[in-house]
Amino acid sequence: MSIRVGIVGISGFGGGEALRLIASHPTFELVYAAGESSAGSRLVDRFPGVPARLAELVIAKWDPETLPPLDVLFASLPTGASAEALSRVPEAVKIVDIGGDHRYVAGWAYGLADIWPNRIEGQCRVANPGCFPAATLTALAPLLAEKLIEPGNIVIGVKTGISGAGRGGDSTFGYAESNENLVPYGLLKHVHMPEIARTIEQLSGGSAAGLVLPHLVPMTRGILATIYCRGSATTGHCLEAARRFYAGRPFVRVTEKPPQTKWATGSNLAFVSYAADPERNLVIAMGVVDNLGKGAAGQAVQNANLICGLPETAGLDGLPVWP
Numbered sequence: 001m002s003i004r005v006g007i008v009g010i011s012g013f014g015g016g017e018a019l020r021l022i023a024s025h026p027t028f029e030l031v032y033a034a035g036e037s038s039a040g041s042r043l044v045d046r047f048p049g050v051p052a053r054l055a056e057l058v059i060a061k062w063d064p065e066t067l068p069p070l071d072v073l074f075a076s077l078p079t080g081a082s083a084e085a086l087s088r089v090p091e092a093v094k095i096v097d098i099g100g101d102h103r104y105v106a107g108w109a110y111g112l113a114d115i116w117p118n119r120i121e122g123q124c125r126v127a128n129p130g131c132f133p134a135a136t137l138t139a140l141a142p143l144l145a146e147k148l149i150e151p152g153n154i155v156i157g158v159k160t161g162i163s164g165a166g167r168g169g170d171s172t173f174g175y176a177e178s179n180e181n182l183v184p185y186g187l188l189k190h191v192h193m194p195e196i197a198r199t200i201e202q203l204s205g206g207s208a209a210g211l212v213l214p215h216l217v218p219m220t221r222g223i224l225a226t227i228y229c230r231g232s233a234t235t236g237h238c239l240e241a242a243r244r245f246y247a248g249r250p251f252v253r254v255t256e257k258p259p260q261t262k263w264a265t266g267s268n269l270a271f272v273s274y275a276a277d278p279e280r281n282l283v284i285a286m287g288v289v290d291n292l293g294k295g296a297a298g299q300a301v302q303n304a305n306l307i308c309g310l311p312e313t314a315g316l317d318g319l320p321v322w323p
Helices: 013-023 131-145 193-204 235-245 293-307
Strands: 003-008 028-035 072-075 094-097 125-127 154-160 210-216 223-230 252-254 270-277 282-289
Touching (some): 003 013, 013 293, 072 293, 131 293, 193 210, 235 270, 282 293
Parallel strands (some): 154 210
């Protein structure tokens, strides 16, 4: 039996990636697509490579009052654009919000699927983590759970691809400005830091204070988080803790050598690794994800699988794209 799903914000990068994954999902059936600038177009007009069975689906103008019968709705809207409208979606429709409006909001499960799958199973409202938290928290969780690092004063250096800015980015993210350029931004007050800090506190039981130092790099997709922590653990202790923590988890790879963004491209995988110097009380954690995969649509599909009682890996078994 198929599960009827819809995507809001389908013309954006996150919505387009959700379409790619759902189109090949063994159980999900895309029956509704909505957008603003693309409303009235057929899917094939916007996505020429879409499967023939979906080609003639017309993109609707987003209106929660006119939804067809759905089981699951994926919302990929800019932060600030989804809270009011999604409040008018019928309770019977499960929602995975890829945007930022419902992270740590009452009534919404925080969808950090690789770390807290049991908090997501059977829920009706799930807020996807941001792309930076997906990379950062996956690397930090084992160290915090085993108290190998101090939860406070963590410095998170993030290199991110251009698509993280979304399809509606201004000229700052155009080819001429981004090519052969490295751009720091949001250095002292990044939008994802409160979400990261709150999760660190839950994982560690202690108070968290830290700093995100993001840099835009001239690549389309990918995130590498290099995280500087205080702790006396060795590299081996960190790797062993991560292997224990993620034993049996399908999407996290613990590697001895530093991970690269290309390893995750086009997939729902997360790669973590560590380097530690006990003499300097220093632990460096590294996390890599595809910002449109695990950082957005991939984890959204993983969360939808969990809330629908499906195998967690359904529709997400594809290998990364290489080269």
